[in-house]
Amino acid sequence: MEAEAAKLIGAGLAMIGAIGAGAGIGVVTSGAVQAMSRNPEMTGTIQTNMILGIAFAEAVAIYCLVVSLLILFVF
Amino acid sequence: MKRVWARWVVLAAIILGLFLFTGFFGIGLGIKPIMPHVYLPGEKLSETPLFGIAGLYPTNTLVGLLLADIVVILIAIGVSRGVKSGKTVLTGISGAVEALLEMLHGITEGTAGKWTKQIFPWFATITLLVLAANWSGLIPGNETVGLIHHYDHGYDLKQVGPITTIWDEGTDDGEHHGEYAIVPFLRPVSTDLNFTFALAIVAVVMIQVFGFRSQGLGYLTKFWNTKTLFSKPIFGVIDFGVGILELVSEISKVLSFAFRLFGNMFAGAVLLFVIGSLVPVFAQSMFYLLEFFIGLIQAIVFGMLTMVFMSQATQGHGEHHEEAH
Numbered sequence: 001m002e003a004e005a006a007k008l009i010g011a012g013l014a015m016i017g018a019i020g021a022g023a024g025i026g027v028v029t030s031g032a033v034q035a036m037s038r039n040p041e042m043t044g045t046i047q048t049n050m051i052l053g054i055a056f057a058e059a060v061a062i063y064c065l066v067v068s069l070l071i072l073f074v075f
Numbered sequence: 076m077k078r079v080w081a082r083w084v085v086l087a088a089i090i091l092g093l094f095l096f097t098g099f100f101g102i103g104l105g106i107k108p109i110m111p112h113v114y115l116p117g118e119k120l121s122e123t124p125l126f127g128i129a130g131l132y133p134t135n136t137l138v139g140l141l142l143a144d145i146v147v148i149l150i151a152i153g154v155s156r157g158v159k160s161g162k163t164v165l166t167g168i169s170g171a172v173e174a175l176l177e178m179l180h181g182i183t184e185g186t187a188g189k190w191t192k193q194i195f196p197w198f199a200t201i202t203l204l205v206l207a208a209n210w211s212g213l214i215p216g217n218e219t220v221g222l223i224h225h226y227d228h229g230y231d232l233k234q235v236g237p238i239t240t241i242w243d244e245g246t247d248d249g250e251h252h253g254e255y256a257i258v259p260f261l262r263p264v265s266t267d268l269n270f271t272f273a274l275a276i277v278a279v280v281m282i283q284v285f286g287f288r289s290q291g292l293g294y295l296t297k298f299w300n301t302k303t304l305f306s307k308p309i310f311g312v313i314d315f316g317v318g319i320l321e322l323v324s325e326i327s328k329v330l331s332f333a334f335r336l337f338g339n340m341f342a343g344a345v346l347l348f349v350i351g352s353l354v355p356v357f358a359q360s361m362f363y364l365l366e367f368f369i370g371l372i373q374a375i376v377f378g379m380l381t382m383v384f385m386s387q388a389t390q391g392h393g394e395h396h397e398e399a400h
Contacts, residue, residue: 044181044182044185045185048182048185048186048379051372051375051376051379052379052380052383055335055376055379055380058335059331059334059335062334062335062338062339063334063338065338065342066334066337066338069115069338069341069342069345070115072113073113073114073115074115
C-alpha cells in the first residue's frame with residue numbers, strides 16, 4: 001500500500017474516538033436538561049457543571065482530532 | 076416598525092443578490108475555489124530571527140497575538156474611560172464588556188466563594204484574551220492575504236488588476252501543477268500550539284500557587300498522602316495511590332487545556348477552508364456562524380476550567396476525604 005493512502009486511512013480511523021465523546025456529550029446534556037426542567041431555580045449551577053462535563057467529554061474527541069491532524073499535515 | 080421590517084428585507088435581498096452574482100460570475104469566468112495548503116505550526120514571515128535570537132522567527136501567529144493584545148488593551152482603555160465618565164449605565168462596547176464580566180463574576184462567586192476576589196482576575200483575563208484571539212480568526216482577509224512563496228504542490232500565479240493571486244488553472248482530471256502558495260500575514264494565535272501550551276502552563280502553575288496560598292505546605296499532602304497510610308490498613312494505601320494519581324492529573328491538565336483550545340480552533344480554520352473549497356457560495360456563512368459560537372464557548376471553557384480548578388485547590392481535598400470515609 002502507498003504511504004499516502006495509509007496516512008489518509010489512519011487519519012480517518014483516528015477519528016473513531018469521536019463516537020465516545022458524542023455519546024458522552026449527549027448523556028451529559030440529557031441529564032442536565034432533565035435536572036433543569038425538574039428544578040428550574042438551579043439552572044445556573046447546572047449549566048456551569050454541564051459545560052464543564054461537556055468540556056471534559058469533548059477533550060477526548062479533540063485528542064483524536066489532533067492525532068488525525070498530525071497524521072495528515074505533519075508526518 | 077413597518078419601515079424597519081422593509082429595510083431588513085431589502086438588505087437581505089441585496090446581500091443575496093451579491094452572493095448569487097459573485098457565485099455565477101466566478102463560475103462564468105472559470106474561477107475555481109482553492110483549497111490552500113494546511114500548515115500546522117505558525118508560518119514564518121521572514122527568515123531572519125527576531126532580535127537575533129536563534130529559532131525565534133516572526134511568524135504570522137505572532138502577528139495574531141499582537142492583534143489580540145492590542146484589542147484587549149483597547150477594550151481596557153475604552154471601559155476605563157466609560158467608567159470614569161460617571162454614567163450609571165454604560166453604553167456601547169463598555170456596556171457589552173460589563174455584561175460579560177458580570178456574568179463571569181456571577182459564575183466565580185457561585186464556585187469560589189471567599190476567594191472570588193483573587194480568582195476572578197485570572198478567569199476574566201484568560202477569557203478576554205482567548206476570546207480576542209479566537210475571534211481574530213473571523214476577520215475577512217485573515218489567512219488569505221499574505222506573501223506568495225514557492226511550494227511544490229501549490230497553484231499557478233495570476234495577475235488580477237493590481238492584485239497578484241494564486242489561481243487554479245486546473246485540468247479536468249483534478250491535477251494542478253502550480254508551484255506557489257500563500258503565507259498569510261495574519262493567523263489567529265490560538266491555532267498555534269506554542270500559545271495554547273504557554274497559557275495552559277500559566278494556568279496550571281497558578282492553580283498550584285492558589286493551593287499553597289490557601290493551605291500552606293499542607294497542600295502537598297494532596298500529592299504525597301501518608302497521613303492515613305498506617306492508621307487505616309487498606310484505605311491508607313488507596314489514599315496514597317490517589318495522591319500519586321492527582322500528581323499525574325495535574326500534568327495531564329496542561330495537555331488537555333492546550334490541546335482542547337488548539338484542536339477546536341485549528342479544526343475550525345481548516346473546516347472553513349474545506350467548506351469554502353467545496354461550496355464557494357452560502358455554505359461557508361453557516362460554518363462562519365458556528366465558528367463565532369465555538370470561539371466564545373472555548374474562551375469561556377478555558378477560563379472556567381481554570382477558575383474551577385483554582386477554587387478546588389483552595390478548598391483542600393484531604394479534609395473532604397477524611398469526612399467521607
